[in-house]
Amino acid sequence: MPLHIPPAPAPALRSVLAALSSPTAVRDARTPALQSVQGPLSPELPLPVHVLDHVTPVDRAPSASGSTPRTRLTGWRFVIRSGDRAVAAADTMLTADGWAFSRFFEGPYITATERALRQAESLGTAYQPRLLSVPELYMLTLWLHGDTEADASSGAPAPADILVPLAPAPPGIAAHRPHRVAELLPMIGLRLSPAPLLRTPA
Structure with a gap:
């Protein structure tokens, strides 16, 4: 079934197009694939990037407690294509003046995102x-939100939503294995919880 790709904010897309048309921005990106490509480049597959701010012990079982994890929108990510080939990605960020281009980059997450x-x-x-994104675990997941008409810039993962960890995933979490939020969140919560202090024997 087709995915409902949310439309990116027009200023975010314009900032990426402006960066792609700037030789300085492309050169300073230091992404070999982007610098060496010949022909037109196009930003596609815009995805909002949300960060999991904090998982408390209560949040580990959202289906049982009714609580939801806290997330915040940090940017929009575009896949940069040359023809039918992905050569890089571009991130945008929200500033006091609106959406602005942040960076070009390449690496395994681009291929992993397309696979997911x-x-x-x-x-x-x-x-x-x-x-x-779960920064503390250096973990990025594809979040499949069940409400296809929702505002892509807001909201939190629902227990029935799907999370697909992208490769490379943290040790012990299988990349590209879909999980319900209610299943994966407890694993994330346990990893983010501080280890209990060991008492010194008297």
Whole structure:
């Protein structure tokens, strides 16, 4: 079933187009694939990037307690294509003056994101795709939100939403294995919880 890709804010897209047309921005990006490509480049597959701010012990079981994890929108990410090939990605960020270009980059998350999107299309359910980052674990997931008409810039993962960890995933978490939020969140919460202090024997 096709995914409902949310439209990116027009200023965010314009900032990426302006950066792509700037030789200085492309040169300073230091992404070999972007610098060496010949022909036109186009930003596609815009995805909002949300950050998981904090997981408390109560948040570990959202389906049981009714609580939800706290997230915040930090930017929009675009895949930069040359023809049918992804050569880089571009991030934008929200500033006091509105959406602005942040950086170009390349690496495994670009390929992993495309793979996860293909997986999502085969699930047979309509979703709104987003990205959810867990900075403390250096973890990025494809977040498949069940409300396809929701405002992509807000909201929190619902227990029935799907999270697909992108490769490379943290040790012990399988990349590209879809999880319900209610299943994966407890694993994340346990990893983020501080280890209990060991008492010194008397």
